[in-house]
Amino acid sequence: MADLLVRLYALPDAAVARARASAAGIDVRRANPWERSPVVDWVAAAFSRAWADECATAFAHVPPRCFVAVRGGALAGFACHDVTRRNFFGPMGVDPAARGAGAGAALALAALTAMRDAGYAYAIVGGAGPAAFYAHVAGATPIDGSTPGIYDFTLLRAP
Numbered sequence: 001m002a003d004l005l006v007r008l009y010a011l012p013d014a015a016v017a018r019a020r021a022s023a024a025g026i027d028v029r030r031a032n033p034w035e036r037s038p039v040v041d042w043v044a045a046a047f048s049r050a051w052a053d054e055c056a057t058a059f060a061h062v063p064p065r066c067f068v069a070v071r072g073g074a075l076a077g078f079a080c081h082d083v084t085r086r087n088f089f090g091p092m093g094v095d096p097a098a099r100g101a102g103a104g105a106a107l108a109l110a111a112l113t114a115m116r117d118a119g120y121a122y123a124i125v126g127g128a129g130p131a132a133f134y135a136h137v138a139g140a141t142p143i144d145g146s147t148p149g150i151y152d153f154t155l156l157r158a159p
Helices: 015-022 035-045 051-056 101-119 131-136
Strands: 004-007 027-030 068-073 076-082 088-094 120-125
Touching: 015 027, 015 076, 015 101, 027 101, 035 051, 035 068, 035 076, 035 088, 051 076, 051 088, 068 101, 076 101, 088 101, 101 120, 101 131
Parallel strands: 088 120
Antiparallel strands: 004 120, 027 068, 068 076, 076 088
C-alpha cells in the first residue's frame, strides 16, 4: 500500500465532520492521559498489537497525540498522529458498528487539524489501506514510489 500525502492547509472544516458524528451520538475528542490503558487495550483487541504499540506511543506526549470516538460511554474509534514518525498520521480505526456514522471522518480531521495547528503544511498517511476514504475526507493523494515505505516488516521476524 502506498503512502498518501495530505495538504493540511487545504483541509475541510473538522467542525462539520464532528457535528455529523455528534448527531449520531458519537463524541470525538482528544484522549486524556489517564485513558491510556483502556484505549491501548481496546486497540489491541479490536485491531492489532502493532497498532496498540503505536497508540501507546501517542500517550507518551502531552497532550496525547490520540483522538477517540466515544458512543454511549464506549470506545468507537481512535486516531493517532506523530507516533510512528514525525509528520505521519495514523494509525486510525473505527469499530465496524460505528462506521458510516461519521466517526472516521471526524477522527481523521481532528488529528490532521492538530498536525496543521502544530505547524505542518503536509501530513503523510503511511501505508494507507482505505486510500479512497482519505482522498474523500482529506484530499489525500498517493506518493509515487512509497511502497513499502517505513512499514516494511521484513527485518522483524519472530524467532
